Amino acid sequence: MPHNVDLIVLLAVGFGLALLCGYISARLRLPPLIGYLIAGILISPNTPGIEADLGLANQLAELGVMFLMFGVGMHFSLKDLLQVRRIALPGAILQIAVATLLGLAVAMFWGWSFGSALVFGLSLSCASTVVLLKALSDQGLLESVNGKIAVGWLLVEDLVMVLVLVILPATAVLLGGKALDHGHVASTSIWLTLGLTLLKVAGFIAFMLIIGKRLVPMIMQFVVRLGSRELFTLTVVACAVSIAYGSYAIFGVSMALGAFFAGMVVKESDFSHRAEEETLPLREVFSILFFVSVGMLFDPHIIVEQPLHILAVVAIIMLGKTLAAMGLVLFFRYPINTALTVGASLAQIGEFSFILATLGISLGLLTTSAQNLILAGALFSITLNSFVFSAIEPAQRWIRARSHLARLLERSSDPLAMLPDEMDQSYLRDQVVIVGYGEVGRRVTKTLMEQNIKVVIAEENREIVEKLRGKEIAAVSGAATEPSVLIQAHIMHARMLIISPMDILDIHRIVDIAKQLNPQIQVLVCAENKEEAEVIRADAIGEVFYAKEEMAINMSKHILHQIELAHQH
The missing domain is CATH 1.20.1530.20 (Na+/H+ antiporter like fold)
Structure with a gap:
């Protein structure tokens, strides 16, 4: 060539x-x-x-x-x-x-x-x-x-x-x-x-x-x-x-x-x-x-x-x-x-x-x-x-x-897997349990705490849990798909469960566990996209929100409010 x-x-x-x-x-x-x-x-x-x-x-x-x-x-x-x-x-x-x-x-x-x-x-x-x-x-x-x-x-x-x-x-x-x-x-x-x-x-x-x-x-x-x-x-x-x-x-x-x-x-x-x-x-x-x-x-x-x-x-x-x-x-x-x-x-x-x-x-x-x-x-x-x-x-x-093997392998005495003993038991009544402390979890927690509403965070990342404990925010370490984590978050006495965006199968597991422990609990789920939101809504496991829909709703409310103000003037 x-x-x-x-x-x-x-x-x-x-x-x-x-x-x-x-x-x-x-x-x-x-x-x-x-x-x-x-x-x-x-x-x-x-x-x-x-x-x-x-x-x-x-x-x-x-x-x-x-x-x-x-x-x-x-x-x-x-x-x-x-x-x-x-x-x-x-x-x-x-x-x-x-x-x-x-x-x-x-x-x-x-x-x-x-x-x-x-x-x-x-x-x-x-x-x-x-x-x-x-x-x-x-x-x-x-x-x-x-x-x-x-x-x-x-x-x-x-x-x-x-x-x-x-x-x-x-x-x-x-x-x-x-x-x-x-x-x-x-x-x-x-x-x-x-x-x-x-x-x-x-x-x-x-x-x-x-x-x-x-x-x-x-x-x-x-x-x-x-x-x-x-x-x-x-x-x-x-x-x-x-x-x-x-x-x-x-x-x-x-x-x-x-x-x-x-x-x-x-x-x-x-x-x-x-x-x-x-x-x-x-x-x-x-x-x-x-x-x-x-x-x-x-x-x-x-x-x-x-x-x-x-x-x-x-x-x-x-x-x-x-x-x-x-x-x-x-x-x-x-x-x-x-x-x-x-x-x-x-x-x-x-x-x-x-x-x-x-x-x-x-x-x-x-x-x-x-x-x-x-x-x-x-x-x-x-x-x-x-x-x-x-x-x-x-x-x-x-x-x-093989529960004995699981207990042997996992931390049975992990202080972060349990809420502190000195926590007032009255706090663990009518609280909001938030699964995941990502962008959604952070914003919701901040808003609720500003209104003096009690919250408990369930988060897999131990370092985040340590930081939350340092700020005197109630938090437990572990995957919420495990019953022990939601039990430690006192889900049986909670008024509401908020789930951050995650895999649909995990959402179902968490909701199933939560409703077994507390049949009256309200569930709010954050979906990744429209398709996921529709699937979760079809399963009727709780209220579902996703970013673009909420943005459209808020923009529509703002537009209608501005039009109403213009008519008043």
């Missing part, structure tokens, strides 16, 4: 096979991403037939990770991250330590050097944010408390991996590898490198929260005034890619992390919903390329050559990490449902594992065979991850059916 068409071949063949394999997977009731991984294997240099450019695929996959992290930033605000910091920060660090030690112990048993075993263990310790987001979205858990804890946990993991990627070259010689600059690194430079890295990350975060948070919304508002849709789309894409690259080039932060903060500052704009819609097709397209590129890296021969090694790797990822994470979540006194969700979220590895393995090879700490084991672990764990998520509900039912 007269010119290079590697990119066109990659896109044409990659998307074509991804479509075919994804369709077959969906027809077999399997997640489509399994088909995307198989498509990558089919065009891999390690399999016969069509061979696509792996270097190009990796660059496009990096764009996919950036756009996905940009989307997370638009969903997950700094306030959300701070709300789960007490479980996400220590939990992620301890889980990384456990998984790294497991990988290190197994690799040392195989006869690897300490340096190789350490990098191998670290590679198995970090889950894929891309895979997690897709799984949470498919399960409808992205906006839930459990989803926010899982995403916050993985964001902490990503930050730790950023530090590892910077520190590893400085310590490579000490670990038995080679330095990238072919020189020896003094021990003091390790601490200097760590200090500089922390300083750069802190500088980038400060820059984004102080300057970016104001500058990006201003730019978007200026472009919107021009009335050009393509310029608006270009502005959003330019913000995502430019900030991501700038964070890497100037501050030394990973591009994925840069894209995440870009999403956070775009969220501050009044046009964040439009920005999310405009970038959705790009995020979907590039996430498919990410899975195809993972498949392209994998060498299928290793399945035959080292099956026991692969089993050990998959066991560390899907059992060791998951059980460690679940144990930590239960230790922090969160419910079984949260433990199962976080455990399922971490039962896979992804993009940082590949980056770390590649760096390990360049530093002489890992072999190609070790990289293939990591890729095999990624391939199998990503493929099986959706099945792990689908097992959450059955596992929870199984545990609940």
Whole structure:
């Protein structure tokens, strides 16, 4: 051919096979991403037939990770991250330590050097944010408390991996590898490198929260005034890619992390919903390329050559990490449902594992065979991850059916799961029980308390409950779908139950429990949209409200009031 068409071949063949394999997977009731991984294997240099450019695929996959992290930033605000910091920060660090030690112990048993075993263990310790987001979205858990804890946990993991990627070259010689600059690194430079890295990350975060948070919304508002849709789309894409690259080039932060903060500052704009819609097709397209590129890296021969090694790797990822994470979540006194969700979220590895393995090879700490084991672990764990998520509900039912096991696992003496003993019992009469302290819950609570109406909040996020207790607001920790939570909120003596927007099945469970305990209770439900509101109204479980309808009613009242005033004058 007269010119290079590697990119066109990659896109044409990659998307074509991804479509075919994804369709077959969906027809077999399997997640489509399994088909995307198989498509990558089919065009891999390690399999016969069509061979696509792996270097190009990796660059496009990096764009996919950036756009996905940009989307997370638009969903997950700094306030959300701070709300789960007490479980996400220590939990992620301890889980990384456990998984790294497991990988290190197994690799040392195989006869690897300490340096190789350490990098191998670290590679198995970090889950894929891309895979997690897709799984949470498919399960409808992205906006839930459990989803926010899982995403916050993985964001902490990503930050730790950023530090590892910077520190590893400085310590490579000490670990038995080679330095990238072919020189020896003094021990003091390790601490200097760590200090500089922390300083750069802190500088980038400060820059984004102080300057970016104001500058990006201003730019978007200026472009919107021009009335050009393509310029608006270009502005959003330019913000995502430019900030991501700038964070890497100037501050030394990973591009994925840069894209995440870009999403956070775009969220501050009044046009964040439009920005999310405009970038959705790009995020979907590039996430498919990410899975195809993972498949392209994998060498299928290793399945035959080292099956026991692969089993050990998959066991560390899907059992060791998951059980460690679940144990930590239960230790922090969160419910079984949260433990199962976080455990399922971490039962896979992804993009940082590949980056770390590649760096390990360049530093002489890992072999190609070790990289293939990591890729095999990624391939199998990503493929099986959706099945792990689908097992959450059955596992929870199984545990609940064995009440002694549930009591053993969950916090039986958690002070936040019960109202304080010193609370005046007269307060717990004719109170309003509010399930969920989100935007709706906050506004309703404030209005009721200003009118001296008694309220009790039922909220899954322990940190929110702690803050409410600090403000002397009655609150209990736990999922309101559990009878014990509503009993602790004294639902049997309440005059009214207000339910924030949530899954319809959960709404039904909560109302059923509440009416069993208090048949006379009034129920008010906040719906996400018109369709959901109609379904809940058809079930006749209480009064239903949703934002657009209430806005229309209030606007109509205001218009009629203004017309009436005009007639009077």
